[in-house]
Amino acid sequence: MLYREAGQFKTRYEADMAVFPIRQDVIGIALIIAAAYILPPFLGHFVIGTVLIPFLVFSLAAMGLNLLTGYTGLLSLGTAGFMGVGAYACYKLTTLFPEVNILVWILLSGFFAAAVGVVFGLPSLRIKGFYLAVATLAAQFFLEWCFVRIPWLFNYNASGAIEVPSRALFGLPIVGPSATPLTRYYVILTIVVGLTWIASNIVHGRVGRTWMAVRDMDIAAELMGIRLLRAKLLAFAVSSYFCGVAGAVMMFLWYGGGEAKDTFSINLSFTILFMVIIGGLGSLLGAFFGAALLHLMPIFLKFGLPAMGVPLGGATAEHLTHIMTGALIIFFLIVEPHGLARLWATAKQKLRLWPFPH
Amino acid sequence: MAASGERRIGDVVLKVENISLAFGGVRALNDVSFDIRAHEIRAIIGPNGAGKSSMLNVINGFYHPQQGRITFKDIARENFGPYDAASRGIARTFQNIALFKGMSTLDNIMTGRLLKMKVPFFWQLLRYGPAMREEVEHRRFVEGIIEFLEIQAIRKVPVGRLPYGLQKRVELGRALAMEPDLLLLDEPMAGMNVEEKEDMCRFILDINDEFGTTIALIEHDMSVVMDLSDRVVVLDYGRKIADGTPEEVRSNREVIDAYLGVRH
Numbered sequence: 001m002l003y004r005e006a007g008q009f010k011t012r013y014e015a016d017m018a019v020f021p022i023r024q025d026v027i028g029i030a031l032i033i034a035a036a037y038i039l040p041p042f043l044g045h046f047v048i049g050t051v052l053i054p055f056l057v058f059s060l061a062a063m064g065l066n067l068l069t070g071y072t073g074l075l076s077l078g079t080a081g082f083m084g085v086g087a088y089a090c091y092k093l094t095t096l097f098p099e100v101n102i103l104v105w106i107l108l109s110g111f112f113a114a115a116v117g118v119v120f121g122l123p124s125l126r127i128k129g130f131y132l133a134v135a136t137l138a139a140q141f142f143l144e145w146c147f148v149r150i151p152w153l154f155n156y157n158a159s160g161a162i163e164v165p166s167r168a169l170f171g172l173p174i175v176g177p178s179a180t181p182l183t184r185y186y187v188i189l190t191i192v193v194g195l196t197w198i199a200s201n202i203v204h205g206r207v208g209r210t211w212m213a214v215r216d217m218d219i220a221a222e223l224m225g226i227r228l229l230r231a232k233l234l235a236f237a238v239s240s241y242f243c244g245v246a247g248a249v250m251m252f253l254w255y256g257g258g259e260a261k262d263t264f265s266i267n268l269s270f271t272i273l274f275m276v277i278i279g280g281l282g283s284l285l286g287a288f289f290g291a292a293l294l295h296l297m298p299i300f301l302k303f304g305l306p307a308m309g310v311p312l313g314g315a316t317a318e319h320l321t322h323i324m325t326g327a328l329i330i331f332f333l334i335v336e337p338h339g340l341a342r343l344w345a346t347a348k349q350k351l352r353l354w355p356f357p358h
Numbered sequence: 359m360a361a362s363g364e365r366r367i368g369d370v371v372l373k374v375e376n377i378s379l380a381f382g383g384v385r386a387l388n389d390v391s392f393d394i395r396a397h398e399i400r401a402i403i404g405p406n407g408a409g410k411s412s413m414l415n416v417i418n419g420f421y422h423p424q425q426g427r428i429t430f431k432d433i434a435r436e437n438f439g440p441y442d443a444a445s446r447g448i449a450r451t452f453q454n455i456a457l458f459k460g461m462s463t464l465d466n467i468m469t470g471r472l473l474k475m476k477v478p479f480f481w482q483l484l485r486y487g488p489a490m491r492e493e494v495e496h497r498r499f500v501e502g503i504i505e506f507l508e509i510q511a512i513r514k515v516p517v518g519r520l521p522y523g524l525q526k527r528v529e530l531g532r533a534l535a536m537e538p539d540l541l542l543l544d545e546p547m548a549g550m551n552v553e554e555k556e557d558m559c560r561f562i563l564d565i566n567d568e569f570g571t572t573i574a575l576i577e578h579d580m581s582v583v584m585d586l587s588d589r590v591v592v593l594d595y596g597r598k599i600a601d602g603t604p605e606e607v608r609s610n611r612e613v614i615d616a617y618l619g620v621r622h
Contacts, residue, residue, distance in 0.1 A: 013494045013501075201485035205493065206475045209461070213469050216458035223418065224536070225444035225473035234479075282460060 003351045019200050033193060040185055048181040051299060056188045057250045058295050062275040062287035063199055064242025069273070070281035071203055072235035073215030074124050078117075078136035079243050079272045081143030084264030085113040086244025087251035088153045091162045095155055102167035102175050106191070106248045113244020114237040116143070121236030125229045140266055147264065164257040175252050184253045191249060195242060199284055202238065211235050212282070278329055280339025289340035293332070298325050367588065368396030371572055372417065372540060377426035379412055379596075386412040387423065388596040394540070399566055400574045401587035403607075405616055408593040410576045411453060414542045417574075418443040418450055431539070445473055449538035451529045453545045453576075459518040463528050466517055467503060470535025471496040503531045507561060523554040530561060534569075541565070543575040547582060555582065562586060584608065592616070 089112035120139035166176030213221040279290025379387040481489035592600040
């Protein structure tokens with residue numbers, strides 16, 4: 001009954017074209033963002049470190065891939081590679097120019113990933129679907145090889161790993177061993193909120209329509225005067241930018257260093273692709289849903305069930321988590337093959353009319 | 359334009375000269391020449407497989423003919439792609455609807471404005487200021503088309519859910535949003551019932567009348583063709599067999615043979 005748009009009359013096209021044309025949606029989003037900023041100090045370091053931070057990082061990467069796969073219809077398996085480019089670019093930049101703020105480098109490192117994405121996006125003019133996925137797989141393997149074999153990238157460390165230095169913003173350490181999880185969380189949250197806003201602007205405007213036209217019917221898109229190569233490369237660039245920033249954030253604000261060979265592997269590419277598919281192709285909200293389902297569900301099963309009194313121990317918990325996560329993924333895909341975002345949209349549609357059927 | 363009550367046929371806008379197109383050994387078009395004059399409705403007819411759709415694909419740059427020349431608005435270009443055709447004012451609809459299925463009616467028609475939207479990418483990121491003003495300006499134009507085609511009620515409906523007849527209408531709207539000088543319609547009335555056909559005929563005549571758009575259409579319904587078109591070109595097995603007013607074409611011996619068959 002509360003979710004009703006009755007009485008909200010739009011008198012200008014601006015109001016009708018708003019991202020959230022229904023007032024209740026605006027209030028809801030505002031509440032969620034407010035909660036995301038206000039509540040965490042009351043949560044423990046464990047929740048922030050293992051639940052919230054990874055969720056935000058995965059959401060950002062899934063959003064990036066969704067711009068490419070969901071909105072432009074180009075399947076990519078190079079996500080982790082592009083994330084790695086972001087992480088290494090950020091590492092090189094901050095060690096070469098330590099006086100520049102780390103936040104600047106995190107946001108700029110995405111452009112390096114974008115450039116690499118454009119190069120590996122070139123085959124997309126000629127090939128589509130699974131074949132393009134295989135071509136982007138080449139990007140994944142090539143980039144992984146670079147991360148291991150080019151010691152310049154990790155500053156010739158003996159460990160071969162990114163060693164995250166301490167960096168501060170206005171005297172407050174935000175990166176490195178001395179940064180608290182809460183600080184890192186707030187930095188990530190701000191980046192994710194900002195980039196989500198930009199992604200939403202892109203997909204609701206001219207560029208978004210261009211991409212969706214390419215996705216739905218490329219022949220007709222050409223006829224509307226869309227130059228396919230340009231549109232696809234722009235999608236690769238923007239998508240890789242988001243993935244690159246996600247990679248830099250992952251390495252600097254979540255992992256706090258580590259060997260990228262293990263981090264930015266093909267497994268990560270697959271995980272993010274599954275998040276996009278389960279969350280909903282062609283929906284920014286879907287990226288968050290997918291990340292929540294694939295990341296939070298195993299944690300809940302692992303720690304939530306014992307906390308509720310279901311006795312689970314060690315290996316059993318691990319196995320059961322895998323089984324139940326798998327089962328839930330299948331369940332959701334059967335209920336709604338278009339992903340959780342579509343399920344959500346249907347629910348909202350029903351709610352607008354509830355309790356009447358039509 | 360409509361005030362005069364009669365449409366003034368202008369000069370030749372599109373000239374097709376000696377076009378030959380082959381796919382491997384199959385000759386789709388064989389030395390076809392004809393012209394289209396400004397503000398006229400020009401029908402292209404012929405039995406199945408006569409090369410009508412191939413002709414449209416050549417005109418808007420999908421196929422590159424092995425021989426021949428196409429002159430559009432006094433500029434001859436032997437090979438030009440779909441982008442060139444679109445940017446110079448050629449729009450079209452498809453025989454099998456080629457709408458963007460995942461997008462709403464409004465967004466589909468808005469794609470017709472893409473070539474006219476120029477605000478740089480930076481403003482698109484913010485969706486504010488110039489970008490928003492441009493969106494609103496084109497939305498206003500698109501709303502005009504939505505009103506013209508009487509599809510206000512389905513503005514926000516994803517086109518995949520619309521019935522066939524309405525999809526055809528949305529596709530026409532998308533082509534109109536490009537403000538084309540030449541509109542190519544590939545079987546705009548295929549698969550429609552009588553009422554839908556009547557509506558579509560009315561829209562085609564209104565477009566021609568109110569906007570002065572030159573129209574080339576492929577159609578199988580002879581009564582429609584004879585009623586709507588100013589001149590008709592008839593293709594059979596990739597060759598042009600007749601060209602003229604509907605009356606001339608109707609009484610042409612070769613046309614009758616092509617349609618009814620002839621004893622060999």
